[in-house]
Amino acid sequence: MAAPSGAPTQQSRLNVVVLDPAHGGTDPGARGTGGIRESEIVLSFAMEVRRELEQQGFQVLQTRQGNENPSFDDRSAIANAQRGAVFVTLHISSTGLPGTVRVYVNSDLPPVADSNGMIPWDRAQAPFLGLSRTFGDFVQGFLAQRFKGSPETSQTASVRQLRTTSAPAIAVEISSVTVEDRADLDRMAPGVADAISRGAAAFKPSYIVPTTPGALP
C-alpha cells in the first residue's frame, strides 16, 4: 500500500527507548582473556541504563532480558513497532583505548521508498539518519565529558543492527574486553547510563516526527 505524501497531520514525541544488549545465546560477542564476555557485560549495562532512563520518565523496552540471541531483524522489529522511540544498541569492543566510549550512527544509505511508497525493510534507517546523528552527538558529547579520550562527536559505520531500525538509532561501544578485571568495565556503567539518559533527554525536544494517516509505525 502506498503511503500518502500529504502534509503531516499529527506529531509524536520521544517517549520510548529501546535498549538492545547485543549478542547473547550462543553468540558471546567479544571475549577477553580474563573470561569477560561481551554478551554478559552489555546485559548488566542495559539494566543500569534502564534505571537511569526510567528515572527520566522514559518507557524502556529491551530486546532481550536474559541470555537469548534474537536476530537482527527481531531486535529492530521491537523499535519499528513503536511510535516516538529511539534505539540504542550496546556493545563492548575487543580493541581500543580501555575506558573510552564511542557512539556510532549508520553510514549513508541510498534513498528510501520504492515505487509503491514502501520503505524497504533493509533501508529502514535511511529517513532517520539526520536524527540519529543529532541523538548520537548528544550522547557522545556527554560521554566525552565522563570518559577522557572518547571522541567529541559520533562516528559513522555500517552497523548491521542499525540499518533495519526505523527510528533514531545509535550504537554505543565501550572499550574494551581487554581489561584485566571485569570491575574496570562495571565501574563505567553508571557513567555510560547517565550519558545515554541525559543524551535522550536533551534530544527529546528535537524529536518531532511528522506522521500521516497510515504512516509509520
Add this chain to the structure above:
Amino acid sequence: MTPRWKFLLAGGLVFILLAALIFVPILRRRMKRASKLQQQSEEQARRELTQPIAINSGDPRVKTKLFWASDTIDATLAPVTVDLPLSNDPVLRSKQVLNTLLAGPVDAELRTLPPDALLLAFYLLPDGTAIADFSEALATSIPSGIASEQLAVNSITRTLEANVPQVQRLKILIHGQEVEALAGHLDLTGTFAVNTKTGQPPVNPAAATPALAPAALTPEKAPGKLAQPQGKP
C-alpha cells in the same frame, strides 16, 4: 521348536557374528581411507584456490600505498608506502595489493586483518564493482567489535582506492557466501564505496564512506509504511 531348528538358528547366528567380526573392521578402514581422501582433495582444492599471486619482477615497480592501523591515533588508519612490482591488469593488481595487505606490516600490532585470513578470489565487473572473496578466518579471527571491523574494511577499501582506480565499489564475500555481518557488527550485505570521485554511488544499502547527514531534526521525508522482512508476519 525342534532341536534341529535350534541348531540351525544358533549356527546362523554364529555365522553372522563371525562375518561381522571380519567385515566391520574392513569396512571401517575403508570409510576412514575415503574420508582421508576427501579431506586431502578439499585441502588440495583450497591450496589451488589460494595460490598467492606471484609478484612478477617484470612488472613495473610502483609506489604502493597500503593502509594499516595508525600507531599514534586509536582506531584510525595510516598509509605506508612500499615499492612493489604491480601488474597493470586491475584484477591481478588488486590481488597483489590485497595479498600484501593481508601479509601485514612489519609491526604485527598494526595489522588490520587476521594473519590467517586469505583472499580466495577477486573479480571485477565492467561497472567497477569488485567482488573480494575471503576465507572464513576474516570473519572468525578478526577482533569482534564495530571499531575493529570498520577499520578492517576501511583498510581494504582505502588500499584499493589508492592503487586500483578501476575499482569503484567493493562487495565482500566470506568463503563464496554473502554474510549478514563480518563478526557480528559490520554490515556485509551491501557494497562499500571505493573510488567515490570516479565512480557512481553504491547501489546497495551499506556504504563504507562516511556521509555526514544534515543536522535535520525531523526525518528528511515523512516515512512511508515499512515493508516487512521476508518471513516476518
